[in-house]
Amino acid sequence: MASPLTEIPDHLLAEIFLRLPDPADLARASAACVTFRQISTDGSFLRRFRRLHAPPLLGFLDYGRFRPALPPHPSAPAARALALAADFYFSFIDSYCHWTVQDSRDGRVLLDRDLRQHEQPPVFKDLAVCDPLHRRYVLLPPVPHGLAASLEHPFPMVSDARCKAFLVPLGKEEVAAAETTFRVILMANCKTSLAAFVFSSSTGQWQASASKVWSDLALGKHDMAEMSWVHPFILRRHFAYGCFYCDWVEFGSKKLLLLDTRKMEFSIADLPPREWNKEGGIAIVEAGEGRLGIFGFHGKTSSNLSYTVAWNKGESPSQWEVEKTIPLDSGYRYFIRDATQRYLLLIRTAALPRPSLGYPQYEYFSMDVKTLQLQRVCVKQCQPMMPGTHIYTNFTPSLLSSPTI
Known part of the structure; x- marks a missing residue:
């Protein structure tokens, strides 16, 4: 038997x-x-x-709200449970109505304090990392005055004009071990240079970790002039193999600003020599075996999404090949809104605007970068798109060690 x-x-x-x-x-x-x-x-x-x-995509944050994945998306039941259990209004933080979302990684959300009511804002905004599911947060200490004073020729009102904070993704081993540690990078774009400060929850301190003069990045005068004035908030930011890539595709540039979080060094890389659609945007992902992959639209329209993969390994590969072209429904305009190591968030809207008194309708889709499977997340009517949409994934409790510091 x-x-x-x-x-x-x-x-x-x-x-x-x-x-x-x-x-x-x-x-x-x-x-x-x-x-x-x-x-x-x-x-x-x-x-x-x-x-x-991989942690499931449960929805996304934009315009200060959490948008859960809706049926028939496979994450819809978990997303609904998360929306009911978590506090995405961040009411557990003092003066929560003055905090705005800056980034979301590994179930954690990075916030900064709105300083519009202050006549003399400090050099850097207050920052907090929170866990909306367990209603816990860590208030980051201010960047020490000595580090702030090290910036060369900063723009006036640095906090509002030329600084951007973002979370560093956890590594696979950190995710597997359910680590509660985190790191925050604060990038300052000055008139003649770039600087990066790093906060580690392990030490509870800020450190000056990277600095580079624009003229040392091997850029032409046109590129230097174009890149130095752009607000970091509107740059598309990507993470792959321990490096952040910021692109200027929207402004017609084929250059990438690279920040290696292992060496904490700035450098410049080139996009593959193709005609990238400015409006649709790109997404840089890990293609496996140490190679980079790029999702993007080519030509003047965003009708088909192409996946281009580097032949050789490294931060700045020189040889690329189109791996696959993903056909999309005609009659729509498509945009890449956000990306993680595993997912893309795409938006589509009607190619020809329909006469309406309200806001246009946008459909949101997730794409698994491994399987290239498209799944609709939700549909909503909203004002024309602005920067600030962040994919939210959660797998294990991202419990912080204490409510406040």
């Missing part, structure tokens, strides 16, 4: 659970019996499971 299911050895059950396609399946399996729950909640098992399964 065959052995009953409950007599399968625990190590074989663990191997079966690792092959479940979705975290929701694991949650359902853990509710079946005590043995299944013990296996699925074991720390070593969870670390293995997180290495194999």
Whole structure:
């Protein structure tokens, strides 16, 4: 007689659970019996499971609101539960109505304090990293005066004009271990140079980590003039293999500003020599085996999305090949709104605007960069798009160590 299911050895059950396609399946399996729950909640098992399964896209933050994924998106049930359980109004933070979203990574949200009511704003805005699910936050200390004074020829009102803060994504091992640490980079764009300051929750301190004079980046006069005046807030920012890439595609430039977070060095890289559609934007992702991949639209219209992959490894590859062209429905204009290491957030709207007294309608789609599968997230009517849309993913509790510092 065959052995009953409950007599399968625990190590074989663990191997079966690792092959479940979705975290929701694991949650359902853990509710079946005590043995299944013990296996699925074991720390070593969870670390293995997180290495194999990317955190699901649950929605996105824009215009100060959380937009959950709606049916038929596969994350819709979890997104609805998150929207009910979390506080995306951030009312657990003092003076929460004066805080605005700057970035979202790994279930955490970076906020800065609105200084419009201040006559004399400080050099840098106040920053906070929060966990909206567990209603906890860390208020970052101010950048020390000595570091702020090290900026060369800063623009007037640096905090409003030329600074941008963003979270550094966790590595695979950090995600697998459910790390509660985080890092924040504050990039300052000055008249003649760039500077980056890094805050680590491990030390609780800011450090000056990178600085580069514009003239040392091997740029022509036209590129230097174009890049130095652009507000960092409107630059499209991408992260791959430990590097942030900022692009000027919207302004017709084929240059990328690169910040290596391992060496904390600035440099310049080139986009593949193709005609990139300015309006649709690009997304730089990890293509595997240390190679970069770029999603983007070519030509004057954004009718088809192409995926271009580098032949060679490295931060600034010189050889590229179109890996795949993803056909999109005709009659629409498409835009890349945000990207993580695993997902793209696309928007589409009617190519010919319809006469209406209200705002135009936008459809939001997620794309898995591994499978290239498109899935609709939601539909909403809103004003013309502005910078500030951030994908929200969550897999494990991003619990911070204390409510405040």
